[in-house]
Amino acid sequence: MNLKAKNFILSCKMPSPHEPIIELVKKLSASQNTPQQKLIKMIAMDPVLTAKIHQLNNTSLNKRKDETGCLSKAITQLGLGQIRTLINAQKSTTTFPETITNKIDTKDFWERSLAVAICCQTIDQIVGGKSDEIFYAGLLHDYGRLIILNNADTLPVHELIQKCTDKNELIYKNERKLYGFNHMELGDALFTTWNMPSVIREPAAFHHSPILAIRHNYETAVVHIADIICRSLKLGKSTDNYIPTLDMNAVQQVGLQSNQLDYVCEETVHELEDYMNLFEHTKSNS
Amino acid sequence: MEYISTDLLKEGMTVAKDVHSQSQMLLLPAGTELSASKIRTLITWGVRRIFIEATEDLEATQNIIKQKEADNIIDTMFIHNPNNDFIHSLKMAAARNLRRKMSEEL
Structure with a gap:
């Protein structure tokens, strides 16, 4: 583990859930009439809230580490009472510092995370992978980047974006030079500290170098591909101007064919729209 | 080519790419002209969106x-x-x- 990343997470500002989501989830969880599946679907739209539930599930006292990355299982194990307590304790305080808000805001990040989760699920379905956790692996893969953006007032984030724009370089390849760690090492350090399941931790740690994954090569490869597809489709803004190099070994490992890409891309775009419509519909009816 | 919801399909539209069920059974091959019964078949099989050939307006x-x-x-x-x-x-x-x-x- 990168020690600078480990030390950074001890003192940095942690992100909070996306405000519109947490406000809605609070309303839904306060009502006894809300179906559990509806509540889970809304919670699963937010990476921070999803991560906090996994963290709570894996740090409960007298409990063996749980390797499930599936949110509904984690919620079942914790019980709705604990989930309500956790939800009510959340306040949305995350707004990215002004130095970067002309490039990206919290909504952009949230949309990108959700898009990657949906794309992962679509790829998994078309190749017959049947991974229960793939949606959550995609949703949480860029948690390290979220922490970096949330701390852009103490890290030279704007400087790095400018440098990479000027030199036509990829941001993730230059993070370590300026910060002492990259966003994958930061995600790895945090998820290791939180005792997160390896099916979530490995894609966060290796999504730009999927060959390094140890136990969850498949999920890591799917997240790698989905991240590149969503960047290509410009779903949610990114600070990067360029698409990272696609690892063709990951494509081969997953078994995704080039003639399946049209379907994956269109399904991701439209499914993301469906999620947004569902969110608006639920909000207006709650 | 456009990717549209099955709710919006109309008779006379042309399928642009093979349509499969979730179990990968071929429901309609590319080039099929849609009729009311074919649209109902797609909806019955749970197909939510398909690729259709672009109309002149869209082009x-x-x-x-x-x-x-x-x-x-x-x-x-x-x-x-x-x-x-x-x-x-x-x-x-x-x-x-x-x-x-x-x-x-x-």
Whole structure:
């Protein structure tokens, strides 16, 4: 583990859930009439809230580490009472510092995370992978980047974006030079500290170098591909101007064919729209 | 070619890509002209969206869009990637989505 990343997470500002989501989830969880599946679907739209539930599930006292990355299982194990307590304790305080808000805001990040989760699920379905956790692996893969953006007032984030724009370089390849760690090492350090399941931790740690994954090569490869597809489709803004190099070994490992890409891309775009419509519909009816 | 919801399908539209069920059974091959019963079949099998051939109206709209500009943007985005079939297909999909976004903004 990168020690600078480990030390950074001890003192940095942690992100909070996306405000519109947490406000809605609070309303839904306060009502006894809300179906559990509806509540889970809304919670699963937010990476921070999803991560906090996994963290709570894996740090409960007298409990063996749980390797499930599936949110509904984690919620079942914790019980709705604990989930309500956790939800009510959340306040949305995350707004990215002004130095970067002309490039990206919290909504952009949230949309990108959700898009990657949906794309992962679509790829998994078309190749017959049947991974229960793939949606959550995609949703949480860029948690390290979220922490970096949330701390852009103490890290030279704007400087790095400018440098990479000027030199036509990829941001993730230059993070370590300026910060002492990259966003994958930061995600790895945090998820290791939180005792997160390896099916979530490995894609966060290796999504730009999927060959390094140890136990969850498949999920890591799917997240790698989905991240590149969503960047290509410009779903949610990114600070990067360029698409990272696609690892063709990951494509081969997953078994995704080039003639399946049209379907994956269109399904991701439209499914993301469906999620947004569902969110608006639920909000207006709650 | 457009990717549209089965709710919006109309008789006479032409299927642009093979349509499969979730169990990968071929429901309609590319080139099929849709009838009311074929549309009902798709809905019965739970198909939510399919590719259809663009109509003249849609093609006319697309002609307004700055296709060249969209292609150049996509080419620049991919400078760190090699040219291969997979990347080519991804660039085509990315360009199509960008053109759609540009036409929505017009």
